[in-house]
Amino acid sequence: MSSSTASNTTNGRHLFKEYPTGFPTPGQSTVYDTSASIDLDHVPLNGGVLTKLKVLSIDPYLRELMNPNLGTSPDFVPFALNEPIQGHGIVEVLRSENDKFKSGDFLHADVIPHEEYPLFSKEATETLSIVEKRPELPLSVYVGAARMPGWTAFAGWKEYAKAKTGETVFVSSGAGAVGSIVVQLAKHQGLKVISSAGSEDKVQFLKDLGVDVAFNYKTSDTREVLKKEGPVDIYWDHVGGDTLDAALENMNQYGRIVLCGMITGYNTESGDVPTQKLYTAVWRQLSLHGLLIVPALIEKYQSSFEEEVVAKLADGTFKYREDKRYGLEEASQAMLDVQKGSNVGKCVVVVDGE
Amino acid sequence: MSSSTASNTTNGRHLFKEYPTGFPTPGQSTVYDTSASIDLDHVPLNGGVLTKLKVLSIDPYLRELMNPNLGTSPDFVPFALNEPIQGHGIVEVLRSENDKFKSGDFLHADVIPHEEYPLFSKEATETLSIVEKRPELPLSVYVGAARMPGWTAFAGWKEYAKAKTGETVFVSSGAGAVGSIVVQLAKHQGLKVISSAGSEDKVQFLKDLGVDVAFNYKTSDTREVLKKEGPVDIYWDHVGGDTLDAALENMNQYGRIVLCGMITGYNTESGDVPTQKLYTAVWRQLSLHGLLIVPALIEKYQSSFEEEVVAKLADGTFKYREDKRYGLEEASQAMLDVQKGSNVGKCVVVVDGE
Incomplete structure (x- = not known):
C-alpha cells in the first residue's frame, strides 16, 4: 500500500x-x-x-x-x-x-x-x-493554424464561401486563429479583404497579413467602413449580433455568409444573439451557412489542406x-x-x- | 379639341x-x-x-x-x-x-x-x-399557382430545400399562395409535412392538401408542436421573427431554411425582424437561403414547372x-x-x- x-x-x-x-x-x-x-x-x-x-x-x-x-x-x-x-x-x-x-x-x-x-x-x-x-x-x-482552426478556415472557405477573384470579403476577428487563415486564403485568391479586430496591435497584424482595409472596430464604425468599402460578397462572421447586422445591411446580391461562431452570445445568460436585419437576406438572395468543423468536412478537405495551408505555413507564405x-x-x-x-x-x- | x-x-x-x-x-x-x-x-x-x-x-x-x-x-x-x-x-x-x-x-x-x-x-x-x-x-x-407564387414555391424548393424522402418539413403560412404549393410538393415527394395557418378554415384547407400536422398558430404553440413533431429538416419561412426562432430551436443537424419573405417586419416602421436564435445555425450546421423569384431562377426551372406543377393543377392532383x-x-x-x-x-x- x-x-x-x-x-x-x-x-x-x-x-x-x-x-x-x-x-x-x-x-x-x-x-x-x-x-x-x-x-x-x-x-x-x-x-x-x-x-x-x-x-x-x-x-x-x-x-x-x-x-x-x-x-x-x-x-x-x-x-x-x-x-x-x-x-x-x-x-x-x-x-x-x-x-x-x-x-x-x-x-x-x-x-x-x-x-x-x-x-x-x-x-x-x-x-x-x-x-x-x-x-x-x-x-x-x-x-x-496547422490543425483545427486552420481546418475550420480552410474547409469553410472551400465549402461555403464560393469565392471568385475580384470579389470583396469582410472577416470579423480577422486576427484570430481562424480569421487570420481566412484573410490569407482570400488574399491568395485575389479578393479585396476588409477585416476588423479589437486593438491597434491586431490591426497591424492584419496589415502584415496583406489585408486591404484593416480597422479597429472599437474606434471605427463597422457600418461606415462597409458602406464605403463594400458591397460585401462574402462575410465571415465570428461574432453575430450588431456586426452581423452591419454586414447584412451591406451585402451584395447573392452574397454568402459563413457563420463561424457567435461570440457575442457566449457570455450572456440566455446565449441569445439578437439580429435585426435578417430580412435583407430575402431581398438580396443571401445564403448563410453555419460552420462547425466536423469529421465529414475534415475528411473532404484534409489532403488539399496539407498542400494549400500547412506547406504555406512551413515555407513562410502564410503567417501565424x-x-x-x-x-x-x-x-x-x-x-x-x-x-x-x-x-x-x-x-x-x-x-x-x- | x-x-x-x-x-x-x-x-x-x-x-x-x-x-x-x-x-x-x-x-x-x-x-x-x-x-x-x-x-x-x-x-x-x-x-x-x-x-x-x-x-x-x-x-x-x-x-x-x-x-x-x-x-x-x-x-x-x-x-x-x-x-x-x-x-x-x-x-x-x-x-x-x-x-x-x-x-x-x-x-x-x-x-x-x-x-x-x-x-x-x-x-x-x-x-x-x-x-x-x-x-x-x-x-x-x-x-x-401557375405563375409567380407557383414559380417561387417550385424554384425555391428545387434550388434550396434539397428534400429527401422521409424528411420532415415545416411550412409557415402553408395555406398561402406559395405555401400551399410547397406543402403539396413536399407531400408528393414523401416528406412528413407540418404546417401552420391563422384560422380554422385555413387549417382545414391544409388538411385537404394532405398536410400531416396542420395547426392554428393562434391557438397552438409553434414551439410545442415542433418539439413534439420535429426535429425539422427543412423550414420554409414566410414570417421571420419568433416563428423563425421556434424553428431554429427545433432544426435537425444540417437543416435547410428557405427565407421566403418576412411578413412580420413588413408592417413595422423600421422593417426590422428580430431574431434571437440564429446561433443554433452554427451548432447544427444549418443553411439559410433568401429566396426571391428572379429571372435566372425562373429560366432554370420553367420547363419542369409546366410538367410538375401546372399539369398537376390542371388534372386536379394539386389543389389551389x-x-x-x-x-x-x-x-x-x-x-x-x-x-x-x-x-x-x-x-x-x-x-x-x-
Missing part, C-alpha cells in the same frame, strides 16, 4: 465547476485542481494509452460548451460539472497497449481532458493520430501568430482572455516542453 | 400616396383615383402596346416595396409616391405596334402599373409574354384556392387583407371579366 502510494504522481486537472452566466471566472467557473494523483508506472491501460499532456488549444467555442441549454451537435457535447474541460491538444505517449502508438510519439487528440496525464481507453485511442510534424513548425502550430501560456494552471485565465479578445494571436497553453 | 375630349375614357388607377408606418391604410397609403383619362383610339403607341387590365395578383411582398429604406434588388424597385402601385397581372391587348402581340391576346406582365388601361412602351413590351392558358384553368390561376375581388377599386383593401392574413386562398383582383 505504502509503496504504491509513494509512486503516485500529482495529476493536475482543469475542472468545470459552475455554469457561468457571463464571462467564465478563473477559480470559479473553472478551477485548477491538484487533488488527483496517478500511478504512472502501474495504472492499468486495458488496451489504451497513457500520455503526458504537451499543448492545449484554447478557442472561443470552449465557452459555448459551458452553456447547458446549447442545442448540441452529436460531434460536440457540453461539459459535465466537476469533470475536466475537454478540448483539442497534443499529448506524448508514456505507455501504450496499442500497436499503432509507442512511447515518445506525439499524438493529436480532438477531445482531450484538461489533465496532465490523460489516459485514453481502448475505444478512445481510435480518435488519436500521430502528429506528422514538419521540422519548420513548432508543435504548438499543430493545435493552431501565437499567444503562448505555460502550465495547465494558466488554462482558466487563457480561456477568459480568449472570450474577451485580450489574447494576441492563437492562444495555446504549453503544459510541458517548448 | 372637343372631339378628342369626347372620346376619352376614365383610366382608374391605384396610386401609392404615403409611406405607411404600419399596415397600409386603404384610402390613405394607397388610393383608387379616377382623375386620369385616356384616349384609347388615338393615344400614340410609339412601338408599344395598349392594353386593358384583366387580373391583378395581390401578394405579401407588395408591402415591402412601400418601405423606402428597403435594400433593393436590381429586379425589384420600391414604389414611387403618386404613381400607380406595380405588381404582376394579366392584360388583354387592345392595340399593338409589336408584331408578337395582337388585339385580344392575353399577356403576362410581371411589373404592371395598377391602372385600368396600361400602356407598355416599346422597351417595356420585352417584359410581356402570351399566357399559354390550359382550358381547365381559369385566367386568374395564371397570376397564382382563390380569394377573388372584383374591380380595381378593391385593390387597396385586398392588399391590407393579405398583410393581415384575412384573405382565404390566393388573393386576386379581377378588374375585367370572369
Whole structure:
C-alpha cells in the first residue's frame, strides 16, 4: 500500500465547476485542481494509452460548451460539472497497449481532458493520430493554424464561401486563429479583404497579413467602413449580433455568409444573439451557412489542406501568430482572455516542453 | 379639341400616396383615383402596346416595396409616391405596334402599373409574354399557382430545400399562395409535412392538401408542436421573427431554411425582424437561403414547372384556392387583407371579366 502510494504522481486537472452566466471566472467557473494523483508506472491501460499532456488549444467555442441549454451537435457535447474541460491538444505517449502508438510519439487528440496525464481507453485511442510534424513548425502550430482552426478556415472557405477573384470579403476577428487563415486564403485568391479586430496591435497584424482595409472596430464604425468599402460578397462572421447586422445591411446580391461562431452570445445568460436585419437576406438572395468543423468536412478537405495551408505555413507564405501560456494552471485565465479578445494571436497553453 | 375630349375614357388607377408606418391604410397609403383619362383610339403607341387590365395578383411582398429604406434588388424597385402601385397581372391587348402581340391576346406582365388601361412602351413590351392558358384553368390561376407564387414555391424548393424522402418539413403560412404549393410538393415527394395557418378554415384547407400536422398558430404553440413533431429538416419561412426562432430551436443537424419573405417586419416602421436564435445555425450546421423569384431562377426551372406543377393543377392532383375581388377599386383593401392574413386562398383582383 505504502509503496504504491509513494509512486503516485500529482495529476493536475482543469475542472468545470459552475455554469457561468457571463464571462467564465478563473477559480470559479473553472478551477485548477491538484487533488488527483496517478500511478504512472502501474495504472492499468486495458488496451489504451497513457500520455503526458504537451499543448492545449484554447478557442472561443470552449465557452459555448459551458452553456447547458446549447442545442448540441452529436460531434460536440457540453461539459459535465466537476469533470475536466475537454478540448483539442497534443499529448506524448508514456505507455501504450496499442500497436499503432509507442512511447515518445506525439499524438493529436480532438477531445482531450484538461489533465496532465490523460489516459485514453481502448475505444478512445481510435480518435488519436500521430502528429506528422514538419521540422519548420513548432508543435504548438499543430493545435493552431496547422490543425483545427486552420481546418475550420480552410474547409469553410472551400465549402461555403464560393469565392471568385475580384470579389470583396469582410472577416470579423480577422486576427484570430481562424480569421487570420481566412484573410490569407482570400488574399491568395485575389479578393479585396476588409477585416476588423479589437486593438491597434491586431490591426497591424492584419496589415502584415496583406489585408486591404484593416480597422479597429472599437474606434471605427463597422457600418461606415462597409458602406464605403463594400458591397460585401462574402462575410465571415465570428461574432453575430450588431456586426452581423452591419454586414447584412451591406451585402451584395447573392452574397454568402459563413457563420463561424457567435461570440457575442457566449457570455450572456440566455446565449441569445439578437439580429435585426435578417430580412435583407430575402431581398438580396443571401445564403448563410453555419460552420462547425466536423469529421465529414475534415475528411473532404484534409489532403488539399496539407498542400494549400500547412506547406504555406512551413515555407513562410502564410503567417501565424501565437499567444503562448505555460502550465495547465494558466488554462482558466487563457480561456477568459480568449472570450474577451485580450489574447494576441492563437492562444495555446504549453503544459510541458517548448 | 372637343372631339378628342369626347372620346376619352376614365383610366382608374391605384396610386401609392404615403409611406405607411404600419399596415397600409386603404384610402390613405394607397388610393383608387379616377382623375386620369385616356384616349384609347388615338393615344400614340410609339412601338408599344395598349392594353386593358384583366387580373391583378395581390401578394405579401407588395408591402415591402412601400418601405423606402428597403435594400433593393436590381429586379425589384420600391414604389414611387403618386404613381400607380406595380405588381404582376394579366392584360388583354387592345392595340399593338409589336408584331408578337395582337388585339385580344392575353399577356403576362410581371411589373404592371395598377391602372385600368396600361400602356407598355416599346422597351417595356420585352417584359410581356402570351399566357399559354390550359382550358381547365381559369385566367386568374395564371397570376397564382401557375405563375409567380407557383414559380417561387417550385424554384425555391428545387434550388434550396434539397428534400429527401422521409424528411420532415415545416411550412409557415402553408395555406398561402406559395405555401400551399410547397406543402403539396413536399407531400408528393414523401416528406412528413407540418404546417401552420391563422384560422380554422385555413387549417382545414391544409388538411385537404394532405398536410400531416396542420395547426392554428393562434391557438397552438409553434414551439410545442415542433418539439413534439420535429426535429425539422427543412423550414420554409414566410414570417421571420419568433416563428423563425421556434424553428431554429427545433432544426435537425444540417437543416435547410428557405427565407421566403418576412411578413412580420413588413408592417413595422423600421422593417426590422428580430431574431434571437440564429446561433443554433452554427451548432447544427444549418443553411439559410433568401429566396426571391428572379429571372435566372425562373429560366432554370420553367420547363419542369409546366410538367410538375401546372399539369398537376390542371388534372386536379394539386389543389389551389382563390380569394377573388372584383374591380380595381378593391385593390387597396385586398392588399391590407393579405398583410393581415384575412384573405382565404390566393388573393386576386379581377378588374375585367370572369
